[in-house]
Every structure is written in C-alpha cells, then in structure tokens.
Amino acid sequence: MRLTNYSDYALRSLIYLAVKPEPETLANISDIASSYNISKSHLTKIIHQLGQLGYIESVRGKNGGIRLAYAPKDINLGVLIKQIEPDFDLVECFATPVSSDDRKPRSTGLPITLINEDVNKTVGCVITPVCQLKGVFFEALTAFITVLEKYTLADIIKNEDELSQFLFSQKM
Structure with missing residues (x-):
C-alpha cells in the first residue's frame, strides 16, 4: 500500500x-x-x-x-487518510462504494468494498469472480487502516x- x-x-x-x-x-x-x-x-x-x-x-x-x-x-490519522485518499483500489476488483442517488461515496467504516462481479460479465482479470487474492488484499488494507486509526x-x-x-x- x-x-x-x-x-x-x-x-x-x-x-x-x-x-x-x-x-x-x-x-x-x-x-x-x-x-x-x-x-x-x-x-x-x-x-x-x-x-x-x-x-x-x-x-x-x-x-x-x-x-x-x-x-x-x-x-485521527486513519479518519483523515480515509477522507483525503482518492481511493483504496489496490487491485481492479476493489471499488469505493457509491450511493446511486447522489453518486458520493458511502460511509461504511471501511475505505473500500469488493466488487461482486457477475460471472458472465467481461472484466479485466478473467479470474475475478472466483479469485481468493482479493480477500487477502482486502484484509491487508483493512489492517492498514485499522493501525492508522490507532494514532x-x-x-x-x-x-x-x-x-x-x-x-x-x-x-x-
């Protein structure tokens, strides 16, 4: 990160x-x-x-x-970083959650969510729908933010x- x-x-x-x-x-x-x-x-x-x-x-x-x-x-450093970083998309299967009504990021407590790709949808990475690596990255990023929030x-x-x-x- x-x-x-x-x-x-x-x-x-x-x-x-x-x-x-x-x-x-x-x-x-x-x-x-x-x-x-x-x-x-x-x-x-x-x-x-x-x-x-x-x-x-x-x-x-x-x-x-x-x-x-x-x-x-x-x-709080974690709160500040979540507010000013443009995104936390470590890989393409990460996405910042967006509210459909006002197109602004939703507050979820976490900086990102994972995209649940439709198996039939064309994506950049062919294994996105079944990839386990994105879960590892999500956990690592969450830990990173959690540490910042302690300071x-x-x-x-x-x-x-x-x-x-x-x-x-x-x-x-």
Missing part, C-alpha cells in the same frame, strides 16, 4: 501547524511549502481541502493565514522540539 503525495503533504502540513513555535499565530502556505521544499500550488489545493474538512481554519485578509482547528489529540496527530509530534528544529531553525 502506498499513500499518495497528496496524503503525505496533508499530514506534513498538519505536523507543521501543530509544532510551529506559536500555535495561536497564523501560518501561510508559502512557509509550509518552503519548509518541506514542495510545490506551493499543489499544497494550496491540499490546504483548501483540509479547510473544507474542518481540520484547519483559514483567516482571509492581509494578516490572514491558517492554523489547526482542533487540538492534535483530536485529529492521532499528537502521537506523531511527540518529538515536537526536534521537528521544530528541522522545520523552523533555518528561519530563526
């Missing part, structure tokens, strides 16, 4: 906001992008989504910026002083 750069940058942004020297003060996207040497334009999309999901607060205007909307202990942002910033040195020392 490999997470997208999008998820990686989202987590890094939250780490940055959680360990900045004065948590109440606003940060800006340029500073985060510069600290991690990542694309500001890509990061802007990520910050926007984190704001829409309620993880960060945005303040507009000349002195505007962003900050965490919740305490780090209240930001919060607070758990991964316990070395806050060290993180701050790497992120902010060149600016001081």
